[in-house]
Amino acid sequence: MDTSISLPKTVYAIQHLAFEDLGSLEDIFYQLGFRVRYFEAGVDDLSPALNYDGLTIILGGPIGVYETKDYPFLVDEIEGLKQRLAANKPTIGICLGAQLIAHASGAKVYAGHQKEIGWSQLEIKAVEHNSLSALENTEVLHWHGDTFDLPRHATLLASSAIYPNQAFSIGNNILALQFHLEITQHSFEKWLIGHTCEIRHAGLSIPQLRQDNLDYATQLENKCSGIIQSFLDNINYSKV
Numbered sequence: 001m002d003t004s005i006s007l008p009k010t011v012y013a014i015q016h017l018a019f020e021d022l023g024s025l026e027d028i029f030y031q032l033g034f035r036v037r038y039f040e041a042g043v044d045d046l047s048p049a050l051n052y053d054g055l056t057i058i059l060g061g062p063i064g065v066y067e068t069k070d071y072p073f074l075v076d077e078i079e080g081l082k083q084r085l086a087a088n089k090p091t092i093g094i095c096l097g098a099q100l101i102a103h104a105s106g107a108k109v110y111a112g113h114q115k116e117i118g119w120s121q122l123e124i125k126a127v128e129h130n131s132l133s134a135l136e137n138t139e140v141l142h143w144h145g146d147t148f149d150l151p152r153h154a155t156l157l158a159s160s161a162i163y164p165n166q167a168f169s170i171g172n173n174i175l176a177l178q179f180h181l182e183i184t185q186h187s188f189e190k191w192l193i194g195h196t197c198e199i200r201h202a203g204l205s206i207p208q209l210r211q212d213n214l215d216y217a218t219q220l221e222n223k224c225s226g227i228i229q230s231f232l233d234n235i236n237y238s239k240v
Contacts, residue, residue, distance in 0.1 A: 008054030016061025023182030050080030058097030098176035105151035185217035
């Protein structure tokens with residue numbers, strides 16, 4: 001049975017950076033009959049998104065979960081997320097969003113030993129109902145410097161060659177992705193512009209990142225619909 005039909009038909013998305021939006025996932029949700037509403041972290045009141053009974057997606061950004069003195073809005077975002085996770089409300093976190101879920105679940109989030117920026121394959125774990133199984137032998141986009149320990153009671157879904165904790169689930173309703181599932185081929189140039197300082201500081205080649213995007217992004221986009229549908233199918237939905 002497709003449990004997604006019981007969900008409220010709007011997806012709420014918390015955005016921390018203008019060009020890090022839902023990307024390819026937005027069209028997928030539209031095709032599934034959902035609407036999308038964005039909330040801007042640091043500007044909007046996030047409590048409607050964090051208290052929402054339906055699906056809330058927490059997107060990426062270049063700040064760290066531990067930078068609460070510089071970005072005080074994180075305090076309320078983390079507290080609201082703790083309550084959301086405790087209530088087992090359907091939640092997806094991407095990159096910073098995954099780190100926030102890990103932190104709110106009691107795990108340590110910290111600066112990694114190196115930046116992981118670029119395209120590479122994941123090691124998909126052989127666990128039951130792994131919604132990421134379609135990503136076997138598929139390049140995905142990594143763009144982070146922080147990493148996290150696996151939260152207690154979480155199931156590890158994927159690792160990379162650099163960092164062991166790339167994706168995890170907590171039950172059926174909570175999914176955390178350190179990598180960027182949502183990237184689209186046509187929007188990648190915005191990332192190259194917006195993250196130019198980070199790219200140059202890491203000594204990476206912008207032309208190579210651009211070429212890798214052309215080589216790999218379409219295949220990733222084609223896998224996204226099945227992954228999202230798998231997650232929605234497995235949600236245990238009950239209105240809180």
